[in-house]
Amino acid sequence: MSLEILNENRCFGGWLKQLSHPSEKLNCSMRFSIYLPPNASEQHKVPVVYWLSGLTCTDENFMQKAGAQRIAAELGIALVAPDTSPRGETVPDDPEGAYDFGLGAGFYLNATEAPWNKHYLMYDYITEELPALVESLFPVSELRAISGHSMGGHGAITIALKNPERFKSVTAFSPICNPMSCPWGEKALSGYLGEDRAQWTDYDSTYLLSCCEDQIPMLVDQGSADQFLAEQLKPETLLSAAPEGYPLDYRLQEGYDHSYYFIASFIEDHLRFHSKYLL
Numbered sequence: 001m002s003l004e005i006l007n008e009n010r011c012f013g014g015w016l017k018q019l020s021h022p023s024e025k026l027n028c029s030m031r032f033s034i035y036l037p038p039n040a041s042e043q044h045k046v047p048v049v050y051w052l053s054g055l056t057c058t059d060e061n062f063m064q065k066a067g068a069q070r071i072a073a074e075l076g077i078a079l080v081a082p083d084t085s086p087r088g089e090t091v092p093d094d095p096e097g098a099y100d101f102g103l104g105a106g107f108y109l110n111a112t113e114a115p116w117n118k119h120y121l122m123y124d125y126i127t128e129e130l131p132a133l134v135e136s137l138f139p140v141s142e143l144r145a146i147s148g149h150s151m152g153g154h155g156a157i158t159i160a161l162k163n164p165e166r167f168k169s170v171t172a173f174s175p176i177c178n179p180m181s182c183p184w185g186e187k188a189l190s191g192y193l194g195e196d197r198a199q200w201t202d203y204d205s206t207y208l209l210s211c212c213e214d215q216i217p218m219l220v221d222q223g224s225a226d227q228f229l230a231e232q233l234k235p236e237t238l239l240s241a242a243p244e245g246y247p248l249d250y251r252l253q254e255g256y257d258h259s260y261y262f263i264a265s266f267i268e269d270h271l272r273f274h275s276k277y278l279l
Helices: 059-067 067-074 122-137 149-163 183-193 199-205 205-209 229-233 236-243 261-279
Strands: 004-012 014-023 028-035 045-053 079-081 139-150 170-171 216-224 248-253
Touching: 014 059, 014 067, 014 122, 028 059, 028 122, 045 122, 045 149, 045 261, 059 079, 059 199, 059 261, 067 079, 067 261, 079 122, 122 149, 139 149, 139 261, 149 170, 149 199, 149 216, 170 261, 183 199, 183 229, 199 205, 199 229, 205 236, 216 229, 216 236, 216 261, 236 248, 248 261
Parallel strands: 045 079, 045 139, 139 170, 170 216, 216 248
Antiparallel strands: 004 014, 014 028, 028 079
């Protein structure tokens, strides 16, 4: 495997690394960032939280803005943040250059429509290729959790619900809960998957939660002042879909918006939540 280190920084006794590698799933070069806590070693492999970012983001937003490394270092948990879509000269983008489709907007699904299906296989990348790469090259164990924000919250919940054997827990900030019934989701799902709405259900958190057989501990934080709350995020659909007794902790945080100030305010809670199931 050809792995290029782009940046490397000491951080809270551990190491933050930004790397690039050729992706077989996505047919392009992909970038991701990893934080390794001080206790990570070949003799002591540490559990890992995968973070999925939202629209327009890259692997850098979370690592630079969330302030998660201090708590990860204390808990002894690695953090991995992939990019939000395939990228490169051969990778197609939204014809109008819109922010909510194409580059920076992979929606963590496997596209079936041309030309997107050649590169936009983010679901396979997150569930298969990236964990295999991380676990083979770094002192990281197979104990995994997943988290994300907005589009990434959608990705984290759908991936966790479909892979309870792979992930011990899931958390999300401001997730797109019902993409089948919001403008962001309808544009992405129709573009990547086609007009057959039956194919969309595989990537809709509300639908998946309503018919899930396994339970995975879930924490969702939503800001009451989020400008996208009513039209795009629709957390009430997720709450109504949860089976009775499902381990879903939903918290409406008064006055918080959609920004990384919100994430930075509560990321410690999320990492400590994951630690209960990883450590």
